Amino acid sequence: MRTFEHRLRFIQQDRTQSNWAESFGLSEREFAAIFTGQFPDTASLQLLRRVENANLNWLLTNDGEPFFVxxxxxxxxxxxxxxxxxxxxxxxxxxxxxxxxxxxxxxxxxxxxxxxxxxxxxxxxxxxxxxxxxxxxxxxxxxxxxxxxxxxxxxxxxxxxxxxxxxxxxxxxxxxxxxxxxxxxxxxxLHFPDKHAAKNQVDTILLQTLIKLLEQYLAESDEVLSGESRAKIISILYGFTGKMKMTATDLTPELIQTAIKIMHEQNQ
Incomplete structure (x- = not known):
């Protein structure tokens, strides 16, 4: 699809402008001010990303697929x-x-x-x-x-x-x-057997300990993290502890600080 307008219409699909506005929780006038006759601003693009699961890279450049996977x-x-x-x-x-x-x-x-x-x-x-x-x-x-x-x-x-x-x-x-x-x-x-199953068993005790340590750290610090950021930190920590063959008793608050630092560096 060559133009931004065509790609936007693909996301709209068979909805009228009124129906589409309603799905955003906006009046038709508010919606028209965002998406009709002008290029949406950053906030409105993020609205599309969240509400429609739209792939903004595709929407803006025609690269990739219409929706994010x-x-x-x-x-x-x-x-x-x-x-x-x-x-x-x-x-x-x-x-x-x-x-x-x-x-x-x-x-x-x-x-x-x-x-x-x-x-x-x-x-x-x-x-x-x-x-x-x-x-x-x-x-x-x-x-x-x-x-x-x-x-x-x-x-x-x-x-x-x-x-x-x-x-x-x-x-x-x-x-x-x-x-x-x-x-x-x-x-x-729920069984998805594979030859790596034994190696890939989730260590629930380790995971629960990581979550508890993170919550304790956040309660004692000024750091404010979204649910998505918390999930990312836990994922980083769980992968690291697995590679280092650590158990729940090996975990320390310093690991939490390191994971938060890594996440911030990745987001820059």
């Missing part, structure tokens, strides 16, 4: 990332098998401030990565709470989602694709 190549990193995210939010998880990979759609009610107005929306994250028993173990506590659903997507739909061709509207509002014909995943049915 997190692709994980590392088995361990995939399980660790999901474990860290589920530790901080009660995400609704939609579980899909995709050949030798697992696709997870995570949703959660959220809010974003946009020019003095609070916009309520349904946060969507799409994660695709290798099947591992560690991932199954990570999902089991959520499954025990009824928070893991299995949607009945066909192969074409799965490939479209994993390929970044379907965003929040296509999945959650237009025909409510991930809310129809779903069944609750039984905890005992």
């Amino acid at each position: 997190n692709h994980h190549l590392s088995r361990e990193a995939f399980a660790n990332k999901i474990q860290a995210k589920l530790a901080y939010k009660p995400w609704q998880v939609y579980l899909c098998s995709l050949a030798e990979q697992t696709m997870l759609l995570l949703t959660h009610p959220a809010q974003i401030e946009h020019k003095g107005k609070t916009v309520d929306y349904q946060q969507l994250e799409i994660h695709v990565g290798p099947n591992t028993q560690a991932l199954a173990d990570t999902l089991r506590p959520s499954a025990e709470k009824g928070q893991v659903l299995v949607p009945q997507f066909n192969t074409t739909e799965k490939k479209s989602i994993a390929g970044g061709q379907l965003g929040t509207y296509g999945l959650m509002r237009n025909r409510a694709m991930i809310k129809t014909e779903c069944h609750v995943a039984e905890p005992d049915s």
